[in-house]
Amino acid sequence: MGQAETEERKGALLRLEQEKHELQAKVEDSQLQMQIVQEERDSLREAMEQLWKEKSVVEEELYDRMQGYNYLTERFNKQQDEYCDLESQVEKKSLEVAQRQREGLQGTWRGTSSPRSPVST
DSSP states (O other), X not given: OOHHHXXXXXXXHHHHHHHHHHHHHHHHHHHHHXXXXXXXXXXXXXXXXXXXXHHHHHHHHHHHXXXXXXXXXXXXXXXXXXXXXXXXXXXXXXXXXXXXXXXXXXXXHTTOOOTTSOOXX
């Protein structure tokens, strides 16, 4: 084996060692990047779970408020119906009072006894 061959082998070994170090550096860099991506994934998963919980709470609050709104609407409608009924009764009674007052005044003008005058026996 000649000296040229030995020098060639030493050069090849040095190149292989250099290539090995470069590949190891790439592997370490890739592992670091994978670790970063995994941490970001885990962080996003936690954030997503938190948002899901918050969304659930908001949906529950919305449901409760909708139920309250429905209850208040039904109660308002019922009270409005009662008000209309009472208003109708007041109008009816006012008409009855006015009619009786007219009848009473007409009776006193005709010379008839008013309903309040005592009746002799």
